[in-house]
Amino acid sequence: MRSTIAGRSFYLEANEVEKAMAGIKPEPALAEAVRIGRRWYPVKQVGAVITRQDRRDFSAAEVYRAMERLGFTCRTSPPVAETPEPTEPVAGTEPTDPLGF
Numbered sequence: 001m002r003s004t005i006a007g008r009s010f011y012l013e014a015n016e017v018e019k020a021m022a023g024i025k026p027e028p029a030l031a032e033a034v035r036i037g038r039r040w041y042p043v044k045q046v047g048a049v050i051t052r053q054d055r056r057d058f059s060a061a062e063v064y065r066a067m068e069r070l071g072f073t074c075r076t077s078p079p080v081a082e083t084p085e086p087t088e089p090v091a092g093t094e095p096t097d098p099l100g101f
Contacts (some may be wrong), residue, residue: 026039
């Protein structure tokens with residue numbers, strides 16, 4: 001699929017993007033993110049890898065649109081990690097006061 005990023009045309013396919021991102025550790029996704037495989041990557045990181053351009057040369061929105069058109073799941077904010085439910089303390093494991101009070 002032809003996509004324009006930073007004023008340049010790129011012919012991208014989903015499997016090529018997956019291959020390009022294989023083995024690359026995701027940076028923390030603080031804004032727009034794209035899910036490739038089981039990992040969430042910042043769209044700017046993906047854009048830099050697939051276009052080999054400096055991240056300042058393109059916008060996150062350009063890469064976001066291109067990834068959506070290729071069928072990847074995108075989010076404007078990182079997915080929220082599920083927090084475990086608070087548990088009741090087990091009897092006898094309450095913290096003790098060092099002064100004995």
